[in-house]
Amino acid sequence: MLTVSTGNNAVAAAVRQANPAVVAAYPITPQTEIVEQIANYVTNGSLKSKYIPVESEHSAMAACIGASITGVRTFTATSSHGLLYMHEMVNWAAGARLPIVMANVNRALGPGWNVWAEHTDALQTRDTGWLQVYVSTVQEAYDATLMAFRIAEDRRVYLPVMINLDGFALSHISQQLEESEVGDFIPPLVLDHAIQTDAPAGYGCMTSSADYFRIRYDIERSMRDSVQVIKETEEAFAQTFGRKYSWTEEYRCEDADVLILAMGTLGKEAEVAVDILRNEGVKAGSMRVRWIRPFPELNLGDRELVVIDRNYSFGFGGILATSIRAKTGKECYNVIAGLGGQEVTYHDIAGFVRDRRIGEEFWFGVDA
Amino acid sequence: MSGTSASEYIWKCTSACAGCSSSLILRHVLKAAGPDTVLVVPACCTSVLQGVWPNTSFNIPVYNVAFAAAAAVASGMAAAFESMGRTTNVIAYAGDGGTVDIGIQALSGALERGTNFLYICYDNEAYGNTGMQRSGSTPLGARTTTTPGGKTHVKKDLDRIIAAHHLPYMATACSAYPQDLVKKVQKALSIKGPKFMHILAPCPPGWRYDASQTIEVGKMAVKTGIWAMYEREYDSLTLSGPTKAAMIKPAPLEDYLKMQGRFSSISEDAIRVIRGEIERNLRLLKAEAEGTC
Ligand SMILES: Cc1ncc(C[n+]2csc(CCOP(=O)(O)OP(=O)(O)O)c2C)c(N)n1
Numbered sequence: 001m002l003t004v005s006t007g008n009n010a011v012a013a014a015v016r017q018a019n020p021a022v023v024a025a026y027p028i029t030p031q032t033e034i035v036e037q038i039a040n041y042v043t044n045g046s047l048k049s050k051y052i053p054v055e056s057e058h059s060a061m062a063a064c065i066g067a068s069i070t071g072v073r074t075f076t077a078t079s080s081h082g083l084l085y086m087h088e089m090v091n092w093a094a095g096a097r098l099p100i101v102m103a104n105v106n107r108a109l110g111p112g113w114n115v116w117a118e119h120t121d122a123l124q125t126r127d128t129g130w131l132q133v134y135v136s137t138v139q140e141a142y143d144a145t146l147m148a149f150r151i152a153e154d155r156r157v158y159l160p161v162m163i164n165l166d167g168f169a170l171s172h173i174s175q176q177l178e179e180s181e182v183g184d185f186i187p188p189l190v191l192d193h194a195i196q197t198d199a200p201a202g203y204g205c206m207t208s209s210a211d212y213f214r215i216r217y218d219i220e221r222s223m224r225d226s227v228q229v230i231k232e233t234e235e236a237f238a239q240t241f242g243r244k245y246s247w248t249e250e251y252r253c254e255d256a257d258v259l260i261l262a263m264g265t266l267g268k269e270a271e272v273a274v275d276i277l278r279n280e281g282v283k284a285g286s287m288r289v290r291w292i293r294p295f296p297e298l299n300l301g302d303r304e305l306v307v308i309d310r311n312y313s314f315g316f317g318g319i320l321a322t323s324i325r326a327k328t329g330k331e332c333y334n335v336i337a338g339l340g341g342q343e344v345t346y347h348d349i350a351g352f353v354r355d356r357r358i359g360e361e362f363w364f365g366v367d368a
Numbered sequence: 369m370s371g372t373s374a375s376e377y378i379w380k381c382t383s384a385c386a387g388c389s390s391s392l393i394l395r396h397v398l399k400a401a402g403p404d405t406v407l408v409v410p411a412c413c414t415s416v417l418q419g420v421w422p423n424t425s426f427n428i429p430v431y432n433v434a435f436a437a438a439a440a441v442a443s444g445m446a447a448a449f450e451s452m453g454r455t456t457n458v459i460a461y462a463g464d465g466g467t468v469d470i471g472i473q474a475l476s477g478a479l480e481r482g483t484n485f486l487y488i489c490y491d492n493e494a495y496g497n498t499g500m501q502r503s504g505s506t507p508l509g510a511r512t513t514t515t516p517g518g519k520t521h522v523k524k525d526l527d528r529i530i531a532a533h534h535l536p537y538m539a540t541a542c543s544a545y546p547q548d549l550v551k552k553v554q555k556a557l558s559i560k561g562p563k564f565m566h567i568l569a570p571c572p573p574g575w576r577y578d579a580s581q582t583i584e585v586g587k588m589a590v591k592t593g594i595w596a597m598y599e600r601e602y603d604s605l606t607l608s609g610p611t612k613a614a615m616i617k618p619a620p621l622e623d624y625l626k627m628q629g630r631f632s633s634i635s636e637d638a639i640r641v642i643r644g645e646i647e648r649n650l651r652l653l654k655a656e657a658e659g660t661c
């Protein structure tokens with residue numbers, strides 16, 4: 001079915017298709033619409049979930065954890081300060097190996113108060129054991145949400161998945177959306193470690209250093225196995241619904257001399273910048289990084305790299321750029337742009353490429 | 369004990385301190401609840417006394433969670449069981465710190481939303497797990513590691529905060545009166561919706577008395593009236609027998625304080641304030657029980 005939808009409503013529509021048993025969530029701008037829409041679905045009977053309107057984000061994730069450990073499908077959504085407020089439980093969900101799915105609408109962190117897009121919120125939770133995908137269109141928000149359930153709930157993964165969409169720039173814009181009947185694309189959840197009263201066990205109790213270490217190792221092994229699961233899921237998705245996704249979305253990369261790497265909506269804008277640059281005779285290509293955890297294998301060749309970060313790790317650098325440097329040993333031109341929703345157009349992005357100074361960092365709109 | 373399961377759900381190998389009344393309470397709670405029960409436990413002494421994975425001294429599924437999260441985790445669990453049509457008991461078992469301090473927001477939310485669960489706060493009046501720091505539940509004048517000169521504030525009135533949520537069932541109990549405790553747990557579990565129990569749990573290392581005195585100290589708390597036992601079903605309050613007796617002829621407060629090292633430096637002023645608190649509390653409870661308030 002073809003409709004027009006916002007990014008937020010697309011996420012809610014996908015959640016309705018996935019039909020979780022329990023949704024627990026707390027509103028925060030710009031995620032609020034997701035919560036409201038799910039509440040509407042539950043009220044009008046089109047979604048059968050138990051909807052728990054909790055009193056805080058800490059409790060939203062805690063309630064999802066409590067529900068998930070019984071073996072049922074769960075969902076929540078948050079943003080920015082909400083994500084930070086639930087950080088303790090975000091760790092808990094992954095450590096407890098619970099396939100919770102969460103949409104995070106990326107937003108800046110106070111102070112000063114700012115409700116606009118920035119990726120620092122989600123990236124502050126990047127070491128928690130959650131899989132993280134960054135989407136760039138309304139359709140992708142919908143599709144990634146559907147796939148997230150199948151990936152998280154795969155026995156080889158059993159880790160939570162976070163779908164990230166840019167605040168306002170994607171959460172509140174309207175685009176065409178093709179909704180699909182999921183059918184058996186998301187199989188029923190079978191959680192091997194679901195709590196059983198006829199087979200009592202202790203969950204999350206005190207653990208020796210050696211066992212704790214092994215549990216961490218196990219998380220990392222599943223993180224690596226998730227690479228295959230993500231690939232399989234995206235292939236199955238393409239076969240079932242005809243919409244194709246891959247680890248990095250590449251645009252005119254084959255013969256490119258310079259690559260633009262970015263995440264979320266800026267990664268999409270970069271494609272237009274590539275066309276502008278190509279018209280000027282610059283052989284540019286764009287590589288939109290979708291999954292940041294697990295981190296992608298990047299096939300960069302010997303091309304020059306312009307990496308745009310809508311985030312920052314103070315005292316260190318843009319998080320995508322420093323990750324690429326660490327993983328590939330390649331230098332780049334690191335542009336910090338779009339923090340707190342700063343407007344960045346495709347003309348600006350083309351400008352970053354024209355003015356690139358490999359090995360340097362540039363704060364757009366601040367640095368001269 | 370009559371009417372409870374003959375099975376044991378806590379085995380003898382816990383790592384609780386000698387004379388720990390909280391583990392005694394839990395033993396009775398689980399016997400009253402039976403095997404179709406899941407326990408949700410936040411950070412507290414109870415997370416320690418289970419033992420170290422993969423061994424556990426509990427014969428019941430125990431879900432350990434972060435300090436502030438017990439009531440919210442239980443909320444999700446109760447909703448999930450409901451979605452599956454299961455009637456499994458969901459019991460949160462938390463210390464006073466996890467209840468009156470850090471966990472109170474989640475507890476309040478879960479009660480307000482009508483969560484079908486039983487929340488039990490065992491009150492040892494300090495943070496036992498981390499070595500006896502003060503909590504909101506520590507009484508005035510009690511020495512803890514963070515109130516070395518004696519606590520300068522009175523104990524937070526948790527029960528009236530809970531009562532303000534207008535819930536179907538709440539009760540107070542004490543480890544020294546196990547029959548009363550078991551009856552209250554059974555009653556709580558027979559009611560659908562949010563239930564709350566606040567149980568006094570004397571703690572030998574925290575209160576600084578000999579482990580052999582655990583029952584005597586608990587009885588004395590009730591006899592002096594410093595710990596009152598009752599049930600409240602919505603607005604209707606019923607005083608429990610030992611508290612009715614204490615209202616008629618209370619034991620001297622000093623006798624209770626003298627039994628415990630934590631009160632060794634308490635001032636006369638503090639004792640006067642505590643006495644005033646006890647009198648006020650009992651007066652209010654009595655009026656409520658008689659329907660005259
Ligand atoms: C967020 C957080 N802060 C602090 C702690 C440390 N901590 C663990 S248990 C505990 C005290 C528990 O006290 P209480 O709830 O009274 O239970 P008890 O230990 O007395 O059984 C504290 C402070 C923690 N685990 N998590």
Ligand code: SF4
Nearest residue numbers: 384385388413496571
């Ligand atoms: S510190 Fe107190 S409550 Fe904790 S295990 Fe020891 S006796 Fe029990």
